[in-house]
Amino acid sequence: MDALIVSLLQSCAEGNPDLLESCLQYGLDLNFVTEDGLTPLMYAVTYAGNTQGGSYSRIVYMLLEAGSDPNIQDSHYGRTAGHYAAHCKQSDILELLMECGSDVTICDIEGQSTFHLAITNGLEKCVELMVETIPALVNYTTQSGTAPLYLAAKAGSYKLCQKFLAFECDPYVIDPLTLQSPLHAAAEQGHASIAGLLLKKEQSVLDATDARGLTPVHLAASNVSSSLVLSAICDLVGSDVLELTDASGLTPLMHACASGSETCVEFIVKKKANLMAKDSSEGKTCLHWAAESVIASSDIISLLCKKRKGLVTELDVHGRIPLHSAATSGNVGAIKSLLDHGSDISAVDNDQYTPMHWAVAKIVLLPLTIASLMSLLKNDWTNGMRVVKSKRITIAPAYAVVDRALVNTSITAKETIGA
Template sequence: LQYQPASSTLSGPQFVPLPISIPEPAPQELEDARRVIGALPIEKLLLEDEDNDTILHIYAAKGMRAHALAAAERMTPLRRLDAKEHRGKTPLLVAVTARQAAIVCDLIQAGADVNAVDNKGQSALHLAATYGYTQVLQVILSLGFPLDLEMKDFEGHTPLHCAVLAHNTLLRELGCQMLTEEQQKNLQHQSKELESCIQLLVQTGASIYSRDVKSNKTVLHYTVQDGNISLLRYFLELNAFKSKDFVNNKAHGNTALHMAAALPRDKNQKEIVQLLLDHGADPSIRNLDNDQPIHMAPSGKAGDQVRHLLRKGKVASAFVSC
């Protein structure tokens, strides 16, 4: 399996994953595994432990590729390929969580339901996006099986929402002063992996306009609420010359500009406010409390700078509408 993701023409961050190559299973290992699995009586093959794990769940979790494929081949005609353990995870979802890209590939090709969800409504796409498993995500997207990129989990999040929220969490962790050099390096690597997942999902067709069910937020609101300026810039540039409403959409009555005006200074507040204004954010829009973004700015010098930007933006916006 070779997969080359589409290259982006954006001038913003280039989150392009490297091509991947999944080798075929080793013939001798697979032959030996088929012999072992073939000798198992059906009742043992279908036996579940106290956590409702089947033998296939266990092989997937341990990365035992040949045995997992051999077990999948026997369980498919028995309709147990998508058996769920106590958390609602199928063997495919366990393989995704265990970051076993080759087993993910084998199970999908064997007929595993790629849109199956666990007890939290999370599909293989949700899990790969949340954990930032780029290679696993590439495998899922590249095999050509029908996928629902806009499927929402029980929190109302699409896979793209999950990746953005996970990236926000990493940014918060990177801001911690107590990190060792090794911890910081690991978090930066995870951050790049998540960025690759975000780019890959968008290139495959995930919508930046999808709103979560609970709060009505888009990825724009998510990036602003955590001061994630690199992703904010990326999404704004993706939207350039497309939807005029995107930048002014409301979540709980607040636009992204309302949220930006209320940010603490250490969250890139001034830069984010300016970026939103540059991309058409309207500072005259009022929220449910009848407040404009300028009313949300904190007191003090930092708030004064933001208010100055918003006043300038208000004049510019009035000029454009004339």
């Protein structure tokens, strides 16, 4: 590579205006593309986003003044300098590029323009400038059909959502990839204020399901960190939405239990949702879903059991109580909590398997977990002896065998695939 070109690229990478100025004196064509597929302008923009120090805005300005074309697309991804500025969240540089004729509508090979990337990365001021210049951008979708309002809702930009809605953007616009509305996106990401804003425009989307068969309410209930979206929804439309079922017949409470969202479980229980509801596919209650989850806390189990004592004995379509589900998942905390609330360790399902059979048959328990479970049975529950009724029994054909090593002392599990 020519030494002059090396120096030019070095000045762009280092953000060194003095070195760049000395290179520009030779009248170089600044729109050449390197082996990496980038122009010098793209180099300056990308290094600005990944390097501390340096006068990169000055470098970009000098390159543009000297004839750099901001609309050249790189040879690998079809991105312009504007794409790189938006991707690297360089708002000042992006504004400079826009002032010098950057076309924010050019799409890369993924079908996204600088405009779309600016929304996704929260460059609100830049997006507002783009829309003020080209108002039609508010309805400019990606090549796959994703709308700006959906991107803004997903990114958590209340300001942009508000601006797009002011342009009469359709709040019900459906993303063709996820089949989600902007409300779905806001609910899934936990953006309560945006959810409230969208609901004031359109409430009919609440029972609409996405590609996974989930409504915005179910997505909000699955948020492990906050119940704010659920609260916003209930404040606007009432708590009856907490009885909505998804495509598999699951309620929001079941989703909250499965995701281990203690805050959402507490919120839904306080709203007096039906705790005894069962899903339409396997007949599981919210307690089954909590017990089956490997991340649900024992506090969730305890809360549900205290509110509805009969939950511990409810059967799914396979004749299994929640303790069977907990044993299958290997959640020792859930097992202990269920036993504390009177769950029957000797309960058998339709195939005559106890919770202990399933714990071993699924081969999900580590030796330490098995030891912990057996310690619970030995020390705290006198009917624990009923789990194993002979010195050697098959725990599930072709899965595993439990050997009773010492009566009243320990049980060890070993895999015997094909036994």
